[in-house]
Amino acid sequence: MDLSFSSDDLRFRDEVRAWIAESLPADLCAKADVDAHFDMEEVMRWHKLLHAKGWVAPHWPTQFGGPGLPPTRRFILTEELELAGTPSLSPFGLSMVGPAIMQFGAPEQQQRFLPKILSGEEVWCQGYSEPGAGSDLASLRTTAADDGDAFVVNGQKTWTTYAQYADWIFCLVRTDGNVKKQAGISFVLIDMRTPGVEARPMLTIGHTPAFCDTFFENVRVPKTQLIGPLHGGWTVAKALLGHERTLIAAVGHSQRAIRRVKRIAAAQGVLDDPSWRGRIARLEIQLRALQMANYRTLAGAALGHAPGPESSILKLRGSEILQNAFELAMDLMGPDALAWFNEPGVVPELEQSVASSYCYNRATTIYGGSSEIQKNIIAKLILGLPGA
Amino acid sequence: MDFQLTDEQNLLRDSVRTFTKQRSPIGRFRKIRDTAEGAGAGWDQAVWREMGELGWLSLPFPESAGGFGGTLVDVGLVLEAFGATLVPEPYLASVVFAGTALLRAGTSAQHERWLAPMIEGATSLALAHAEREHRFDLRPRSTSATREGESWRVRGTKPFVANGHRADVLLVSASSGGDSMLFALPRDHAALRVDTARTIDGLASATVTIDGMIADEHRLAGGDAASAIERAHDAAAAMAVSEGLGICQSVLSLTVEHLRTREQFGVPIGSFQALQHRAVEMFVEVELIRSMAVLASVRGGDDDDDARRSAVSAAKAQLATGGRFVTQQAIQLHGGIGITDEHDVGLYFKRMHALGVMFGDEEHHVRRFADTPSFAAM
Numbered sequence: 001m002d003l004s005f006s007s008d009d010l011r012f013r014d015e016v017r018a019w020i021a022e023s024l025p026a027d028l029c030a031k032a033d034v035d036a037h038f039d040m041e042e043v044m045r046w047h048k049l050l051h052a053k054g055w056v057a058p059h060w061p062t063q064f065g066g067p068g069l070p071p072t073r074r075f076i077l078t079e080e081l082e083l084a085g086t087p088s089l090s091p092f093g094l095s096m097v098g099p100a101i102m103q104f105g106a107p108e109q110q111q112r113f114l115p116k117i118l119s120g121e122e123v124w125c126q127g128y129s130e131p132g133a134g135s136d137l138a139s140l141r142t143t144a145a146d147d148g149d150a151f152v153v154n155g156q157k158t159w160t161t162y163a164q165y166a167d168w169i170f171c172l173v174r175t176d177g178n179v180k181k182q183a184g185i186s187f188v189l190i191d192m193r194t195p196g197v198e199a200r201p202m203l204t205i206g207h208t209p210a211f212c213d214t215f216f217e218n219v220r221v222p223k224t225q226l227i228g229p230l231h232g233g234w235t236v237a238k239a240l241l242g243h244e245r246t247l248i249a250a251v252g253h254s255q256r257a258i259r260r261v262k263r264i265a266a267a268q269g270v271l272d273d274p275s276w277r278g279r280i281a282r283l284e285i286q287l288r289a290l291q292m293a294n295y296r297t298l299a300g301a302a303l304g305h306a307p308g309p310e311s312s313i314l315k316l317r318g319s320e321i322l323q324n325a326f327e328l329a330m331d332l333m334g335p336d337a338l339a340w341f342n343e344p345g346v347v348p349e350l351e352q353s354v355a356s357s358y359c360y361n362r363a364t365t366i367y368g369g370s371s372e373i374q375k376n377i378i379a380k381l382i383l384g385l386p387g388a
Numbered sequence: 389m390d391f392q393l394t395d396e397q398n399l400l401r402d403s404v405r406t407f408t409k410q411r412s413p414i415g416r417f418r419k420i421r422d423t424a425e426g427a428g429a430g431w432d433q434a435v436w437r438e439m440g441e442l443g444w445l446s447l448p449f450p451e452s453a454g455g456f457g458g459t460l461v462d463v464g465l466v467l468e469a470f471g472a473t474l475v476p477e478p479y480l481a482s483v484v485f486a487g488t489a490l491l492r493a494g495t496s497a498q499h500e501r502w503l504a505p506m507i508e509g510a511t512s513l514a515l516a517h518a519e520r521e522h523r524f525d526l527r528p529r530s531t532s533a534t535r536e537g538e539s540w541r542v543r544g545t546k547p548f549v550a551n552g553h554r555a556d557v558l559l560v561s562a563s564s565g566g567d568s569m570l571f572a573l574p575r576d577h578a579a580l581r582v583d584t585a586r587t588i589d590g591l592a593s594a595t596v597t598i599d600g601m602i603a604d605e606h607r608l609a610g611g612d613a614a615s616a617i618e619r620a621h622d623a624a625a626a627m628a629v630s631e632g633l634g635i636c637q638s639v640l641s642l643t644v645e646h647l648r649t650r651e652q653f654g655v656p657i658g659s660f661q662a663l664q665h666r667a668v669e670m671f672v673e674v675e676l677i678r679s680m681a682v683l684a685s686v687r688g689g690d691d692d693d694d695a696r697r698s699a700v701s702a703a704k705a706q707l708a709t710g711g712r713f714v715t716q717q718a719i720q721l722h723g724g725i726g727i728t729d730e731h732d733v734g735l736y737f738k739r740m741h742a743l744g745v746m747f748g749d750e751e752h753h754v755r756r757f758a759d760t761p762s763f764a765a766m
Contacts, residue, residue: 002390004389262766285702292679292680296679298389313671317676375669383668383671385647385658
């Protein structure tokens with residue numbers, strides 16, 4: 001057993017670090033230093049710089065324009081980007097619809113969509129949840145009626161994150177209402193500029209405009225934008241959930257959050273207080289355990305093994321740890337934790353965005369399959385417990 | 389990065405598992421516990437000797453000291469399997485804790501005299517170190533050693549010395565003007581008094597009282613005793629995580645089996661979501677402990693103090709909280725039967741508690757983790 005990265009991998013890590021240091025624009029660097037929020041323009045600016053370097057999609061194979069990095073290097077690249085606090089890229093194109101198109105799309109669909117996902121020329125969002133279909137996603141009711149060479153889509157998608165900035169949306173729609181609910185779903189791509197599509201932004205509890213309700217009224221979608229077989233959308237959606245398990249724990253984000261926790265504790269003058277110190281240390285120990293579980297998954301992936309049972313805990317525990325880090329940061333801030341989007345100077349710059357992140361990060365245990373859904377899956381598939 | 393076991397390690401793991409399955413299933417632990425009440429025996433000399441013949445007692449020692457030249461990864465495989473069926477022989481106390489302290493602090497002549505017979509399985513060892521007033525301090529403080537001519541006057545008391553009640557040779561730590569020292573004493577040495585003290589896990593230990601003159605030849609003189617104690621303590625803490633992992637795996641499978649088969653309200657209780665989710669939370673903790681057991685095995689023998697302390701203390705703290713959660717919830721999910729002495733889940737619960745305390749409890753290791761330079765680095 002060996003827990004060290006190879007010297008080649010460590011050199012790659014150095015290369016990534018050096019590149020970030022010289023390439024992250026000064027204004028973004030200043031924001032990263034205090035973990036401020038990045039707006040969409042900033043995210044896309046960073047997306048394009050990463051694309052120019054060839055690193056925007058570490059997990060994409062070379063045939064689709066990715067760098068073809070082995071699992072360990074993808075992990076290192078992603079971890080370094082997280083640790084440096086660089087803007088998080090939108091996952092909807094790069095990590096979700098992109099891999100779906102690679103796996104299930106026709107060659108002409110791949111040529112049409114993948115290059116523009118990579119370049120950032122087209123921004124994507126996700127149309128899964130509906131007002132009546134959250135954890136029970138398969139009960140979705142947005143319909144796509146057959147109309148010659150097109151579908152006609154009607155319905156409403158919700159929590160469509162950053163739909164107001166998106167050029168395209170990938171949707172699960174009902175194409176057959178007379179079969180078992182999972183069997184009548186298809187996966188389609190819809191141009192957000194098509195007549196009848198409307199995205200209405202709403203504020204999150206973090207006071208950020210992340211969410212939208214997206215409405216579809218008689219929206220014509222060419223059948224060339226169906227991905228995978230007709231009525232085969234549930235299979236496409238399930239395959240997406242299994243992608244990149246090694247990155248789902250977001251250990252780098254949590255490490256950065258704990259680093260900020262320590263900086264706040266130091267600034268508040270309580271870093272040496274045994275009680276606070278104990279809370280920080282306990283959280284860091286939990287993260288260390290998660291990191292080791294993540295390394296086990298990564299080492300398995302590097303050998304080409306399917307993800308082991310440990311990989312199923314990564315999202316569950318990773319999301320909780322990130323929440324706990326922001327909760328601890330809020331607690332450490334004391335009275336400053338009452339502040340909400342004030343002008344600079346009301347609270348120290350380091351604390352400025354903590355409250356908003358604390359609130360928004362309550363989402364981490366909900367999105368991507370809530371913790372309760374994750375537990376249902378583990379109970380059934382790994383522990384073999386009987387269905388209700 | 390490589391989490392694969394070598395072929396040799398796979399073989400070792402298989403042979404230990406076969407042994408525990410055939411020769412020392414959980415029922416053996418119970419039987420020994422129940423027949424040894426009061427007598428303070430607790431384990432079987434013949435089995436110990438057999439472990440010596442199989443080479444298991446030699447794993448962490450270099451070939452120069454008559455050992456196998458293995459690592460804590462090898463030792464961890466043995467202890468994980470031992471934890472799964474609660475093998476009562478004093479592997480952790482004698483081989484890992486006392487044995488590696490003797491290795492580091494003793495001369496080669498002293499290895500020949502006290503370590504070699506233990507490696508064969510002819511004798512067992514104990515290390516009497518912790519003192520009641522000083523909790524898990526790595527330095528002996530209230531046990532004093534004062535030079536008198538060619539000998540040492542040593543005085544002090546060590547409670548709950550693991551395997552102290554059976555050890556043929558006891559290592560005793562003492563402070564001489566702030567310097568840590570270790571003495572190796574046969575159990576019939578005039579300065580020693582050994583009183584059996586029962587422990588929560590159904591095993592026994594000893595209260596060791598030292599009061600008398602000890603010849604200088606008994607002082608371990610081959611290395612720095614303070615460092616030897618810390619390194620042995622770290623090795624033992626790291627290996628407690630492996631033993632605890634074995635316990636947690638057994639407890640999780642007992643619990644899942646119970647949830648699948650126990651029926652109430654006309655259905656298996658494992659179909660209830662509240663219980664399913666509790667079982668999943670146990671599973672999560674088991675996977676985290678497994679991950680930390682790897683970390684502790686690989687880093688537990690590291691010469692880099694910062695890396696070793698940080699890894700061992702993180703892992704041991706994780707075991708304390710995670711292992712407690714897993715075993716407590718196992719009892720809860722078993723319901724009333726989990727409270728009875730006749731069910732095995734309680735045996736695991738109590739051994740896990742002992743492992744949580746031994747070689748530093750959660751509080752101790754959280755503090756130590758926070759005191760490493762890597763914690764302070766931002």
